[in-house]
Amino acid sequence: MKLWYAIASPFARKVMILAHEAGIAAQIEIVDTATSPLKTDASLLPHNPLGKIPTLLLEDGHVLFDSRVICEYLDSIHDGEKLFPQSGMDRYNALVTQSIGDGIMDAAVLTRYEKAMRPENKQWQEWIDGQMAKIITALDTLEMWRGAKLPEMHIGSISVAAALGYLELRYPDFDWRKDRPVLTQMYATFSKRTSMIETDPNKG
Ligand SMILES: N[C@@H](CCC(=O)N[C@@H](CS)C(=O)NCC(=O)O)C(=O)O
Incomplete structure (x- = not known):
């Protein structure tokens, strides 16, 4: 399998965290990719019309x-403990937690594009503030309502770990740990796992 990937992409990292946790990371060939809304990677576009990473090409061409x-x-092709709970509210709770983690990444990536790519005199501060407000309310919701299940390993906590890692990388001045002991503890514990260490964007 071939994965279009960038070490700084939190969505791509989420995929590789799961692959490590599932024990199948070695089956994935990484294609380092530089793609952005301004310049799509040419090798990626024929496979993904959105030009986004992560994109996975299977051996059979799918x-x-x-x-x-x-x-x-990826969770369907390994025999270990499943990372998507199979049924019931456990499954939907994990999926909603995934949606919150993904939502934090969406807001943080879009804000990063706004700040790093758009000319300074065209940047829209109210829009940036609106995205940051989403990140803050999402973190507060995780802290208050989802704490009990966050320390467990599932697709929801994987997405949240990838999101927190991205905040660390791109928003070093944003103190997301303040008044959020559950998330702080969860991230500290997750950060010691091989899946997080191997996918750490600061890894040399
Ligand atoms: N919903 C997508 C989001 C993926 C995404 O936004 N990836 C960014 C990199 S972090 C990207 O490829 N951006 C290029 C673009 O927007 O054209 C997912 O879960 O994979």
Whole structure:
């Protein structure tokens, strides 16, 4: 399998965290990809019309995207403990937690594009503030309502770990740990796992 990937992409990292946790990371060939809304990677576009990473090419030629679809597929091809709970409210709670983690990543990536790519005199501060407000309310919701299940390993906590890692990388001045002991503890514990260490964007 071939994965279009960038070490700084939180969505791509989410996929590789899951692959490590599932014990199948070695089956994935990484294609380092530089893609952005301004310049799409030429090798990627024929496979993904959205030009986004992560994108996964299977041995039989099928192509999968986005991170949710890829994660669900990878979880279906290993024999270990499943990372998507199979049924009932456990499953839907994990999926909603995934949606919150993904939502934090969406807001953080879009804000990063706004700040890093758009000319300074065209940047829209109210829009940036609106995205940051989403990140804050999402973190507060995780802290208050989802704490009990967060320390467990499932697709929801994987997505949240990838999101927190991205905040660390791109928003070093944003103190997301303040008044959030549950998330702080969860991230500290997750960060010691091989899946997080191997996918750490600061890894040399
Ligand atoms: N919903 C998608 C989001 C993927 C995404 O936004 N990836 C970014 C990199 S972090 C990207 O490829 N951006 C290029 C673009 O927007 O054209 C997923 O879960 O995979």
